[in-house]
Amino acid sequence: xxxxxxxxxxxxxxxxxxxxxxxxxxxxxxxxxxxxxxxxxxxxxxxxxxxxxxxxxxxxxxxxxxxxxxxxxxxxxxxxxxxxxxxxxxxxxxxxxxxxxxxxxxxxxxxxxxxxxxxxxxxxxxxxxxxxxxxxxxxxxxxxxxxxxxxxxxxxxxxxxxxxxxxxxxxxxxxxxxxxxxxxxxxxxxxxxxxxxxxxxxxxxxxxxxxxxxxxxxxxxxxxxxxxxxxxxxxxxxxxxxxxxxxxxxxxxxxxxxxxxxxxxxxxxxxxxxxxxxxxxxxxx
Numbered sequence: 001x002x003x004x005x006x007x008x009x010x011x012x013x014x015x016x017x018x019x020x021x022x023x024x025x026x027x028x029x030x031x032x033x034x035x036x037x038x039x040x041x042x043x044x045x046x047x048x049x050x051x052x053x054x055x056x057x058x059x060x061x062x063x064x065x066x067x068x069x070x071x072x073x074x075x076x077x078x079x080x081x082x083x084x085x086x087x088x089x090x091x092x093x094x095x096x097x098x099x100x101x102x103x104x105x106x107x108x109x110x111x112x113x114x115x116x117x118x119x120x121x122x123x124x125x126x127x128x129x130x131x132x133x134x135x136x137x138x139x140x141x142x143x144x145x146x147x148x149x150x151x152x153x154x155x156x157x158x159x160x161x162x163x164x165x166x167x168x169x170x171x172x173x174x175x176x177x178x179x180x181x182x183x184x185x186x187x188x189x190x191x192x193x194x195x196x197x198x199x200x201x202x203x204x205x206x207x208x209x210x211x212x213x214x215x216x217x218x219x220x221x222x223x224x225x226x227x228x229x230x231x232x233x234x235x236x237x238x239x240x241x242x243x244x245x246x247x248x249x250x251x252x253x254x255x256x257x258x259x260x261x262x263x264x265x266x267x268x269x270x271x272x273x274x275x276x277x278x279x280x281x282x283x284x285x
Contacts, residue, residue: 015273022272023056025196026158028254030186031063031109033203035262042112045201048268049163050118057272058158061113061120062166062189064182065105069097085238086136086143089179094142097179101167102126109165120163125170126177128153131185133170133178144170144178146185149192187245191252198249199271200242201262206280207243209234220281223247246282257282 029049035041049059066087070080073096081088089097106122113120125131130153133144157164168185170178183200190198207229209216221229226247229235235243239259246257260267260279270278 014275018273019055019057022052022196024058026058026060026193027052027197027199027272028060028062028186028190028193028195028249029268030183030198030200031061031262032182033201033262035201035267036063036065037067038263041263041265043116044265045262045268046109046112046118047116048266050113050116051269052272053118053163060154060158060164060166060189060193060195061109062168062182062186063101063105063109064168065101068105069093069100069179072096072100083140085241086140086181087179088139089141089143091142094177094179098124098169098177101169101179106165106167113163113165118163119161120165121157122165122167123153123157124167125180125185129171130154130166131168131170131180131188132172133180134172135176135178142176142178144180146170146180146188147172149188151189151192154189154193181241183242183245184248187249187257188252190249190254190257194253194255195249196255197272198246198254198257199268200246200257200259201267202242202259203261203263204239204259205261206259206278207235207239211236218280219277220283222283222285223250226282243282250282250284255283 035045053059102124110120110122129150132148134147136143136145154164168180168182170180205217207218249257258271258279258281260271267278
């Protein structure tokens with residue numbers, strides 16, 4: 001028993017400088033993938049978010065909900081169509097997206113955070129005109145391209161000690177609603193808030209030098225490293241937009257961005273509060 005307690009104390013002492021570094025600073029967490037679908041992982045993530053808040057970190061949780069939208073559309077007898085990874089979104093589909101993202105998914109996460117001892121308020125990108133958007137491509141319908149972030153609603157909630165839980169819907173000045181890619185929204189929000197970190201939870205370990213070798217993780221990248229990795233074919237497929245989002249966040253004001261494996265329990269704590277980390281970190285230099 002004494003050894004176990006001693007180990008716990010050692011872990012806390014090792015985490016102390018990281019806690020001090022993050023104290024009072026803002027971290028944007030893009031929540032998605034398996035961590036959002038597996039109930040035990042979901043509870044672990046919410047617990048991590050609450051713990052970080054209790055030690056003085058200002059957490060902003062940004063989420064999507066593509067699988068839930070697809071499931072709801074299917075129940076309504078409407079099949080989903082994707083072009084280049086983006087959902088073709090007609091008027092009916094964007095209404096379903098609004099119902100699912102700003103309603104079921106968002107309020108479910110708020111409730112879960114509060115059940116594990118946190119204080120959360122759910123908002124969408126439509127609230128306070130947080131995410132101003134325009135139509136990305138007429139052929140895709142109501143899929144949005146971000147025009148501007150107006151972060152005041154998030155800042156107000158953080159100042160009052162709440163965890164803002166943000167669903168990624170946007171709107172234009174005419175009142176049209178758009179579905180926004182969650183990775184992109186999180187990157188823009190992290191940049192606008194000049195966050196200490198953006199943490200992008202995925203279903204991969206991070207950027208791998210060899211996609212077939214999990215041990216070939218690239219632990220750290222600078223912005224100048226990214227073009228060469230893309231040209232050489234190291235970064236391909238879905239990792240290209242994720243890395244682009246990390247780069248955007250850093251370029252626009254976030255100090256660093258991480259791509260981590262959300263399938264690992266307590267991945268956020270491992271990345272933020274240990275020497276070893278768990279994923280790929282992107283920095284300006």
